[in-house]
Amino acid sequence: EGLRPLGAAAQGTPSSERVRSPLAQGAGQVPRKVLALYSREQIPGDYKDIAFTQLHQRGEMPLNHLGVELVYHDAAEPLPDPATLSGYRGVVTWFEKPVNFKDPAPVCRWLSAAMRARLWVVMLGDPGVYQSSQKGAPDLPADCADMLRALGLKLTGSRVADPFSLETQYSHPRMMGLERKPDLLDAGIVPLARLLPGGTSYLRLGFLEGNIPPVDPVALTRRGAFALHPFFLYTNGELNPPQFRWITDPFAFFEAAFRLQGLPRPDVTTMNGRRIYMTHVDGDGFFNRSELDPGKWSGEVFLREFVDPHPESPFTLSLMTGYYDLSLYTDKATLALTRDMMNRPNVEPASHGYAHPLDWRRRKVALSVPGYTMDSRREIVGSSEQIDKAFLSGGRRTALFQWTGDCLPSEQEVLMAERAGLLNINGGGGRFDSRFPSYSYVHPLSRLLGAARQVYAPISNEIPYTNLWTGPFYGYRDAIESYERTENPRRIRPVNIYVHYYSAEKFAALESLRKVYAWAYARPLFPVWTGRWVRSVRGFFELAIERLPEGGFRFRKGADLRTVRFDSEAQVPDLSLSKGVVGFRRERGALYVFFDENEPRELRFSSAPGAPYLSEANFEVSRWRRTPRGVGFLKNGWWKGELILGGLGAGLEYEVRSGEFSARIRADGRGFLKVLFPDSERGGPPRPVSVEPA
Helix, strand or coil, rough: CCCCCHHCEECCCCCCCCCHHHHCCEEEEEECCCEECCCHHHHHCCCCCCCCHHHHHHHHHHHHCCCCCEEEEEECCCCHHHHHHCEEEEEEEEHHHHHHHCCHHHHHHHHHHHCCCCCCCEEEECCCEECCCCCCCCCCCCHHHHHHHHHCCCEEEEEEECHHHHHEEEEECCCCCCCCCCHHHHEEEEEEECCCCCCCEEEEEEEECCCCEEEEEEEEEEECCCCCCCCCCEEEECCCEEEEEEEEEEEHHHHHHHHCCCCCCECEEEEHHHHHEEEEECCCCCECCCCCCCCEEHHHHHHHHCCCCCCCCCEEEECCCCHHHHHHHHHHHHHHHHHHHCCCCCEEEEECCCCCECCCCCCCCCCCCCCCCHHHHHHHHHHHHHHHHHHCCCCCCCCCCECCCCCCCEEEEEEHHCCCCCCCCCEEEECCCCCCCCCCHHHCCEEEECEEEEEEEECHHHHHHHCCCCCCCCCHHHHHHHHHHCCCCCCCCCEEEEEHHHHHCHHHHHHHHHHHHHHHHHCEEECCCHHHHHHHHHHHCCCCEEEEECCCCCEEECCCCCCEEEEECCCEEEECEEEEEEEEHHHHHEEEEEEEECCEEEEEEECCCCEEEEEEEEEEEEEEECCCCCCCEEEECCCCCCCEECCCCCEEEEEEEEEEEEEEEEEECCCEEEECCCCCCCCCCCEEEEEECC
């Protein structure tokens, strides 16, 4: 639903539904990119990477959840002509202090040009466009004051405020207070930001002393929006760990700021109505001795405890190949164990480097191999080729490279993996639990590096849960809380059990991992290899969306991305008019729509689907076809297959056939048919399924 005018708290009367850009409406391309303007010079520390910006660490994940891609640009570098930014929806800034540039005027003139080009401009934190002055207090250059007025903001500095001299005149109930309510005791320095006519205030504060007009630190404007510190994100760096809480709801704020209401969100958390599940293991600690059985390697114990009992479940297992150039690990039994593990039908082979770089920039490695100094090609391409030649058979090859150490490869190193045909993952992650109780601790989907993209792990591994593997070694059990909090009230992440082999080294770590796997196996999830999820993420960024003249949407490219989500759609897909749509499901107030493997796909809406459809399945579906009274398709998945079809004849009996499996099942009174298959394909070829009236 859209945001409503706020009556007395609003300047002017337009609601967010009526404040629209030509880019956001009508037929044609739906822009999904936002230019993230930042100051490289202001990034703390000696490593000036976007990974250490607030926008990347805190702001990008909610934007990804809304289907938006951030593209970073250092404002000190030449700025692109706004008129050439095809596919861009707007610009976002998040500065942390008033002065960021020796001369901010060129940046301000560019932001004014961006607004004239009909790009939304969104300012977070501090506007950051003041200029140092010899008089003491920083100055606001005339070009920057003009830019802020064009945005809809009159800024006259800031004021150290006694919280007892302030009052909250209005706080939007949906926009403010997601994780912490606006607290004037936290305020300290209050920005003297006044919303100009034509916008909507989400937070209005009044001064009880002095002749100071009310201020609006969080507001929607006719040209974008702003959410200023300290009323956007609560930050307390004096605590351990540092604490963050969203005061302004970033999901609702970004949706309004970039006018995203009603648009489809590419979704990488869900396939065919089920939350995605995957597990991947980094190669560290494979050759650690296990407390459970001191005569066994930890990798061998991991295999026995988790992989052997579940041949129906997919595992992505990686190796550090430098081990196998050390004489200690080249005996026949060890090599046979490794070959057996990597060739199992339910194992996706992956590389975790040669000597495990700890610091990709400083060229430091974890494993000491005589005569070896770090070489990026040897770590990425060479390690994968070594696995292919030494351990894989039957045409199998390494599919995935799992970044190591600080997980901060360069653009050239990520491109090296991509050009070798390797998918990549790791870095990012985050957690959401009682110690880190905020969405702001969950990282985005990826790190963009020029022409390359590093895909992040969805959730952190056991290292932060065990204090860098110093204990408590049972800490990874708290990952379950992260899985639960990233599912409700909104699903923002798949379930990813991500560990190292050394989790099988310690009794406590092993027991916690047993609990985590048991939790996942007891839930209605969609199991995939990790590489399959990485392809979905790549599809997220490849997908192009068009609004059709007659209503609905067309989706081009990004065919590995099989789900789009609508957060406020009352209708359902019209299957007689849509193309490539196999089904849909409502969950937590959102409509998830499922596609087949073909593109382009087209989606139209109506009050009823008008044909049988897939409501839920824990396996991939391809070659979907509707027959006069039923459906047929190919299924390919893990675990025992589960299927729910909708749109069938209420109370009618249907015959379900798939290979040797055959059953007669009656649809319920709403036309839903539930099928439980006795097994799955377990990584083998897909099987045909037909569902027809008996």
